[in-house]
Amino acid sequence: MFKLIEKALFSASITETLSATRQAFHLAQSMPLKGDEAERAIRPISEVCFPDKPLCVSPRDLPRRRLGSEAGKRSFIHAIAHIEFNAIKLALDIAYRYQNLPEQFYIDWLYVANDECKHFELLCQHLKNYDCEYGDLPSHDGLWSMAVKTEHDLLARLSLVPRYLEARGLDVTPGMLEKLYAQKDMASAAVLEVIVEDEVTHVAYGTKWLDYVCEKEGLDREGVFFEHVESYLKGQILGPFNRPLRIRAGFTNDEMDKLEQLDKRDLKH
Numbered sequence: 001m002f003k004l005i006e007k008a009l010f011s012a013s014i015t016e017t018l019s020a021t022r023q024a025f026h027l028a029q030s031m032p033l034k035g036d037e038a039e040r041a042i043r044p045i046s047e048v049c050f051p052d053k054p055l056c057v058s059p060r061d062l063p064r065r066r067l068g069s070e071a072g073k074r075s076f077i078h079a080i081a082h083i084e085f086n087a088i089k090l091a092l093d094i095a096y097r098y099q100n101l102p103e104q105f106y107i108d109w110l111y112v113a114n115d116e117c118k119h120f121e122l123l124c125q126h127l128k129n130y131d132c133e134y135g136d137l138p139s140h141d142g143l144w145s146m147a148v149k150t151e152h153d154l155l156a157r158l159s160l161v162p163r164y165l166e167a168r169g170l171d172v173t174p175g176m177l178e179k180l181y182a183q184k185d186m187a188s189a190a191v192l193e194v195i196v197e198d199e200v201t202h203v204a205y206g207t208k209w210l211d212y213v214c215e216k217e218g219l220d221r222e223g224v225f226f227e228h229v230e231s232y233l234k235g236q237i238l239g240p241f242n243r244p245l246r247i248r249a250g251f252t253n254d255e256m257d258k259l260e261q262l263d264k265r266d267l268k269h
C-alpha cells in the first residue's frame with residue numbers, strides 16, 4: 001500500500017495520481033498494513049511531483065475572482081480545483097511521511113485523499129461548462145508550502161494543514177454558497193455543498209490525530225495547536241470563523257474564543 005501512496009505522491013501525471021490514490025484507498029480498506037511499514041525509506045518532500053500546468057505564480061499576480069462574470073466564475077472554479085488537487089497530495093503526504101502510527105491513521109488519511117480525488121473530478125467536470133480544463137489558468141502554491149514547512153513535525157502538520165488551512169474552507173464556503181444561490185448558480189452550489197460536508201470530516205480527522213499524538217506524548221492539545229499556529233503563521237491568523245462547522249470538526253468553544261481573540265483583521269473597516 002505504501003508503494004501505491006509513493007507512486008501517487010511522486011507522479012506528475014494527474015491520471016496516475018488519481019488512480020494510484022484510489023487503489024491505495026481500496027487496498028487499505030481490505031488489507032491490514034502489518035509488515036508493510038518495515039524498512040520504508042521516506043523520500044524528502046522536495047521530490048514530490050506536480051503537473052507542469054497550472055503555472056505557479058505569486059498570489060499577488062493572480063487576477064481577482066469576481067463571481068459576477070463568466071470569466072470570474074471560471075477562475076473561481078479553477079482555483080478550487082487547484083486547492084483540491086493539492087489536497088490530494090497533502091493527504092497522501094501525511095499518510096506517507098509519518099511513521100509508527102496506528103493502522104487507522106493511514107486508513108483515515110487515505111479516506112481523505114480519496115475524497116479529495118472526488119472533489120477534484122467534480123470540479124474538472126464542472127469546468128467543462130466554462131470551456132476550461134484544469135491547468136489552463138495560473139495558480140499559487142500557498143497550501144503546499146505549509147506542507148513543506150512542516151515536513152519534519154507531525155504536530156505542526158496536523159495543526160496547520162487540516163486544522164488551520166482546511167478549516168479555513170469551512171469558514172469561507174458557506175458565504176460562497178450564499179452568493180451562488182443568490183445568482184441561481186445551482187450547478188456550482190451543488191459541487192460546493194458536497195465539498196463542505198466532506199471537509200468537516202477531514203478537519204475532524206485533524207482533531208482526532210492531533211489528540212492522539214498529544215495524549216501519547218502527555219501534551220495539552222489546545223496549547224500545542226495555538227503554539228504551532230502562532231509560530232508558523234507569525235500572528236497572521238485571519239477570521240471570521242464558522243463556529244458551528246468547526247465545532248462539528250472537533251474545535252472546542254475555548255479554541256473558538258481564542259481564535260476570535262487572535263483574529264488579526266482590522267475590524268474597523
Ligand SMILES: [Fe+2]
Nearest residue numbers: 084087116119
Ligand atoms: Fe476537498
Ligand SMILES: [Fe+2]
Nearest residue numbers: 087166199202
Ligand atoms: Fe479536505
